[in-house]
Amino acid sequence: MRSLSALVCGAVFGAGLLVSGMTNPAKVLGFLDLAGRWDPTLAFVMGGALAVNAAAWAAMRRRKAPLFAPVFALPQANAIDGRLLAGSALFGVGWGLVGLCPGPALAGLLRGELPLYAFVAALVAGSWLAQLYTRRARG
Amino acid sequence: MRLTRARAARARAGPGRAPAQPVIAEEFSPGLGLAGGALIGLAAAGLLLADGRIAGVSGILARSLGAARGDRLWRLAFLAGLPLGAAGTAALFGDLHGFAITPSPARLLAGGLLVGFGTWLGGGCTSGHGVCGLARGSRRSLAATLVFMATGFATVFALRHLWGGGS
Numbered sequence: 001m002r003s004l005s006a007l008v009c010g011a012v013f014g015a016g017l018l019v020s021g022m023t024n025p026a027k028v029l030g031f032l033d034l035a036g037r038w039d040p041t042l043a044f045v046m047g048g049a050l051a052v053n054a055a056a057w058a059a060m061r062r063r064k065a066p067l068f069a070p071v072f073a074l075p076q077a078n079a080i081d082g083r084l085l086a087g088s089a090l091f092g093v094g095w096g097l098v099g100l101c102p103g104p105a106l107a108g109l110l111r112g113e114l115p116l117y118a119f120v121a122a123l124v125a126g127s128w129l130a131q132l133y134t135r136r137a138r139g
Numbered sequence: 140m141r142l143t144r145a146r147a148a149r150a151r152a153g154p155g156r157a158p159a160q161p162v163i164a165e166e167f168s169p170g171l172g173l174a175g176g177a178l179i180g181l182a183a184a185g186l187l188l189a190d191g192r193i194a195g196v197s198g199i200l201a202r203s204l205g206a207a208r209g210d211r212l213w214r215l216a217f218l219a220g221l222p223l224g225a226a227g228t229a230a231l232f233g234d235l236h237g238f239a240i241t242p243s244p245a246r247l248l249a250g251g252l253l254v255g256f257g258t259w260l261g262g263g264c265t266s267g268h269g270v271c272g273l274a275r276g277s278r279r280s281l282a283a284t285l286v287f288m289a290t291g292f293a294t295v296f297a298l299r300h301l302w303g304g305g306s
Binding site (some may be wrong): 002003004005006007008009010011012013014015016017018019020021022023024025026027029030032033034035036037038039040041042043044045046047048049050051052053054055056057059060063065066067068069070071072073074075077078079080082083084085086087088089090091092093094095096097098099100101102103105107108109110111113115116118119120121122123124125127128129130131133134138 | 146165168182183205214220223232236239251278299
């Protein structure tokens with residue numbers, strides 16, 4: 001049940017990415033190009049997503065547990081530290097280089113576009129390297 | 140109307156010079172943006188209320204392979220849903236915005252490595268920090284979102300307007 005609902009949520013997420021145009025890297029780069037012909041669509045996507053999702057957080061606070069799992073598994077970290085800022089900065093550079101972040105990259109995988117596969121392979125490799133790095137840094 | 144205004148502003152600015160005021164692109168699609176955003180928010184809400192999980196794509200992807208068995212299946216199911224939902228929607232309504240990926244292979248690989256490395260180090264991406272973190276009022280996610288937006292804007296500015304050779 002838990003995996004089925006996750007599959008449905010993933011599919012709705014993917015549908016939202018396609019409808020909003022965020023699956024097109026050129027459109028995302030159009031948002032990031034403030035000084036060019038600016039395409040503000042991404043701000044509207046964030047706005048729509050935040051409005052709906054914020055209502056869900058309000059609903060969650062009134063509930064003890066989710067429908068299909070024993071507890072809400074929420075992030076515990078709240079420190080704004082160098083790791084958070086450095087990681088986010090590097091992510092933003094990669095995002096700006098290509099116009100893809102993880103969700104849209106995966107959502108496009110059925111297009112048969114070779115560049116997407118190369119990007120996703122590099123993404124997985126980068127994530128793996130980061131996991132090695134943070135494990136070693138922790139000792 | 141918007142189209143002609145954008146063209147006029149571009150003509151005034153001249154080729155190669157950045158216009159003083161933002162020039163809105165013809166592709167700007169606020170309605171579909173809001174609708175798609177609402178779907179994304181709905182998906183994140185569903186994953187939270189049904190499974191008690193944050194819809195952060197980078198974290199779900201990174202933990203989908205190493206996680207213990209019971210925690211692996213829902214992650215793989217969510218990840219499989221992304222292309223299925225996108226392709227299914229395109230089959231029903233058409234490929235609404237098209238697809239264009241222009242960077243060179245070297246830039247693609249560098250970008251992928253940075254996105255993978257950075258999202259793990261920073262603990263989230265546009266979905267985990269941007270959509271979910273901001274919706275629950277996390278200051279940590281706000282800081283992360285401001286930083287990756289800033290470096291994203293800066294990277295595109297550098298590529299397109301300083302070196303000029305980018306796409």
